[in-house]
Amino acid sequence: MGTGMDERLRDIGEDALIEKLTTGLVQGPGVVVGPGDDCAVMRTADPEMFSLLKTDCLVEGVHFASDSDPERVGWKALCRSLSDIAAMAGAPEAALVTVAASADHRVATLEGWYRGLNRAAERYGVSIVGGETSSLPESIDAAFLSIMLTGKVARDRCCRRDGAGLGDRILVTGKLGGSFASGRHLDFEPRLREAAWLAEHFPPTAMMDLSDGLAADLPRLAKASGGLGWRIDFDVLPCHEHADVSGAVGDGEDYELLLTVSAEKVDELRAAWAEEFPALPLTVIGEITETIETPLEGGWDHFSRA
């Protein structure tokens, strides 16, 4: 066996793993955006509309604790995928739900998950149209909840993460950090309305949602946009009350929008935003540059932590 045979996931980390797995996948003519953005984007029979596809999972012991309120876990499960639909400025349509648990798991836990899923589905206009149920081996004391979500977006409103340009301003919605400490990670609201408004009035050059923390997500946006860099002004980072700058950069699970806008539009955008969404801050936190001027530390990697 070659040395490669013993390589473990922790040795290469999440981003390198995904690149390894998705390189060379064949994409048919219906595919507009394949692996690498918040959602996959597909052509539809309607030339004005794209469809969006997203899948996302929650693992007990990783994304939520075994004593977390099941209804809030269900809410979070659907809202994480909704946040990715928002990142493309789309509107959600239908969801499928996969649950896997050992036969010894409580029925009441799964019923709680579904109450939360259903509450989020009704709130955001999603139909839960089916799913899958599997057992886990008896030895495994954990549960698994996975969501498949479809959505749609007008072709000329679809926001990708790969269009940031040199000199564009970098903005975030809301406040960052402390999502686990505050319990906010179980109750957040996906920024569907805000993203649709942005796409209509001030189309971002790039947009994505902040799920793994600014330190993990901004490099993805900059890399996708042709290998650009960034300068972040740490003094103006909007930190959540439970977080300092390092938490705002690295905690993850913010589910806010990270976007770039051309420099000449940014003042007009901020004024219009403040009228439209007075309760939600929109902060210019930096600028897209040629190289990385302010390295970021932290952020969530599923297989190796910095």
Place this chain on the structure above:
Amino acid sequence: MGTGMDERLRDIGEDALIEKLTTGLVQGPGVVVGPGDDCAVMRTADPEMFSLLKTDCLVEGVHFASDSDPERVGWKALCRSLSDIAAMAGAPEAALVTVAASADHRVATLEGWYRGLNRAAERYGVSIVGGETSSLPESIDAAFLSIMLTGKVARDRCCRRDGAGLGDRILVTGKLGGSFASGRHLDFEPRLREAAWLAEHFPPTAMMDLSDGLAADLPRLAKASGGLGWRIDFDVLPCHEHADVSGAVGDGEDYELLLTVSAEKVDELRAAWAEEFPALPLTVIGEITETIETPLEGGWDHFSRA
């Protein structure tokens, strides 16, 4: 706490669990078929076409052994969902792939899964457009592979499981049983072409795929079709060489088509089938009746085994 709070999944079984979880879910106007069939069916912008949505998962230690060839596991993962698209007489389009494993898992295993996924995707014209990667807690020595698959079907060709009528003949493709013993469960071919041919030339009154075994799946078809029964002629059941009648009824993972056809069409169908698919048996195994005349034992239930 009420007695219900301590109820475990093993106490109620898979079908009752699914019914409990999916009852009362709100379905939007785009939904044609919600939970309960092989796929969910949605309207599209094209009034002639429906879209199909399916999700399905494989768990190490449940659906495959930890020493199974990863490439065959990947093939199986996609082909299981393809079998559900076939059951509606549809054609597949795009897939998303979720993998979850502990950081200690081998990179080579996941690469093998993707080789198998990609082989099946190329064979059946599927674009793998993205997915999700998650860690599992260190204590969990298992891996999880979940597929989200979309497809399409002409509105007037879509086959559901709820249309069987009294006196309809019950048919199956291929041979049943012994899927695990023979290793066939890792190498089967989804019946996409056969199902599309049936829908075009001899539209079944009801169709589904056999994944949990005739003993689990036929009752689902009969129940969905207005609470009908069946009579199976066990002498003619097409048993796989590794299986007896009890295996053919209860082993599961056949991934063959189970269908019902009106009695007056069945001879013509069999003759045409033999010309079109000479290598694949199509067998009349019984008849839809008012009550259950031949109870079936066995079949796979994820949370309690009979």
